[in-house]
Amino acid sequence: MSGTQRQQTHPLAGAEDTLKDFWNSRPRRPRRGRKIAGVAAAIANRYSIDPVLVRVVLVVSAFFGGAGLMIYLFGWLFFPEENDNEAPFPAMIGRGRSSTGWFFTLLLCGVLFGVSLWTFNSEGGGLLGAAMLVAALFMLHRSRAGLGQETPPAPQPTMPLPSVGMEMNSPVMPAPPGPEPRNSPPAWDPLGAAPFAWDLPDPAPVKKEPEPPAPRRPRSRVGGITFGAALAVGGALVLLAPQVSWLTPGHITGLVLAVIGLGMVGGSFVRGGRGLIGLAVPLALAGFVFTNTDTGPVASTGRPEWGNTVVRPTSVEAVQGVYSVGGGTVDLDLTALPDTGTVSTSVTVGLGNISVIVPPNADVQVTCDAGLGAVECLGQEQNATDAHVNTVDYGADGQGGLKIYLDARVNSGTVEVRRGN
Structure with missing residues (x-):
């Protein structure tokens, strides 16, 4: 039964049902189109959204306490590959088979443990960021569980069963020889009218007409609208900064980045706004620097130097x-x-x-x-x-x-x- 049919016949009523359905239909990491382990591509394919958006969200959230990195490692350990019947961690404890070896799985567990300590003990919003990512994935599954195509696990090879009356080690009898093909017409057909005596030329290949080019998709306006909104918001905040002490460079950068993030979320549903990535990544780096360099007001100048x-x-x-x-x-x-x-x-x-x-x-x-x-x-x-x-x-x-x-x-x-x- 497909994801769409399942969602129509059994609607998700509560959080427990949503979590069970998510585990039973976990995203599968593809072998093609992935950058590292395919976690972002798996989430995008499962819920029919742009994989670039998922990658940007994970990368940006990794700068704030390592939340994005922790979620990515969780997906690496608990999302199976498309040709495996189980994910690396469950396979390591004997619940199935995975193409990821046990040694590398243990290494991933160690890295995840270290990153989790960093996230939970970070003062840069790591725990809050991880909670927001989990909540976003939860809501994504509730609203779009039936849109993406679920990839079934790879079938296990089976041995052919012997037919009734045949022993396992009995030799295979060869088929009896048939009549030899004739190259000359028989005596009763001296004119060679028999079909096997015909020697007709091969038909000329049919020339296929070239397929018309695919229509060009209209360019989305999400990127331009979002860029203009980000400039307007950033300019207004800069003008208000001298009167509002809370508006530090880090806060201004974060608010502008939030506007760009909303534009990217909206653009992912209409396949637009990819050009915003070139603006979001440097802003995220700038936000990380401003967050770590904000020491509070200095008595002599009123601002950090x-x-x-x-x-x-x-x-x-x-x-x-x-x-x-x-x-x-x-x-x-x-x-x-x-x-x-x-x-x-x-x-x-x-x-x-x-x-x-x-x-x-x-x-x-x-x-x-x-x-x-x-x-x-x-x-x-x-x-x-x-x-x-x-x-x-x-x-x-x-x-x-x-x-x-x-x-x-x-x-x-x-x-x-x-x-x-």
């Missing part, structure tokens, strides 16, 4: 409360400070590196954070998503003397706090 900052204060009063750049590096050398007093400062970098050198005998209480990167603070190291180190170190001479309270954080990059000589 770009560049490299090298500071070596010689007095407690010269130490600022905040050192911040949106992208670049901050090198803070505190070894020239006096042996007494109290210093409290924070260093924040959006995309880049932080390096702080403290005196050898100072009492230091430090907190180091890296959203995506590595930290090395006074001998303690972490290299993972949301790396965090909080430690207190009194130096070589023990407790007493200069006190330093330090908070160092980078969104994407490295944090290093060490003692000088």
Whole structure:
């Protein structure tokens, strides 16, 4: 029974029925027309939409906490290929056969585990992005489950059964020889009127008329309309940005990207708007950069800045409360400070590196954070998503003397706090 017939006779009433029907009619990864493993092409073929749209959605969502990459790996493991009767992961645990070997399946499981940790622990909306992708796939199945063509699993080869009365090892008897063909007319037909004596020329080949060219599909206006709407929205947001503090470059880029995404979704149903991909990909990259470089307002300028900052204060009063750049590096050398007093400062970098050198005998209480990167603070190291180190170190001479309270954080990059000589 086809997907259309099934949907007409058994409408999907609830979430449980939808999930069961989705699992029973999972998309199958094709061997042709795929870029990596065929997950995007499988979803597009199953629900009769443009595969380019699915690829763009997965690639863009991969920049926000790896949600798109996690969903793609799930599809790789649980969507069977078109010629297999089961997907790689169920086949590995003995529920069918798959052309993907068990070793490569285990490797995919390990990669999926690492990407899932990144997605669930990411502050860039990874968990929210994954939930939105799953919800979109759920709604897609509810509304278009019967539109795409389901590919049945490859039939298993079967051995021919022997006929009744024939033994398995009995030899095959050859057919009796027939009469030999005659090349000359018989005696009763001296004129060669018999049909087998005819020698007629082969008929001339029939010349086929060339097929008319296929009519050219009218060009869709979705791309032009969406591009104009994106320009209008982006221009209006830029004009409003000085009056609205929430409208940072990252937020403006995200809203413009949302307009383009809506245009691509609408264009996928009319086979148009593919030219928007060239605009969506660089905007997604720009959004990723702006998101990671947005450190919040800076006291002196009101906005994050770009560049490299090298500071070596010689007095407690010269130490600022905040050192911040949106992208670049901050090198803070505190070894020239006096042996007494109290210093409290924070260093924040959006995309880049932080390096702080403290005196050898100072009492230091430090907190180091890296959203995506590595930290090395006074001998303690972490290299993972949301790396965090909080430690207190009194130096070589023990407790007493200069006190330093330090908070160092980078969104994407490295944090290093060490003692000088």
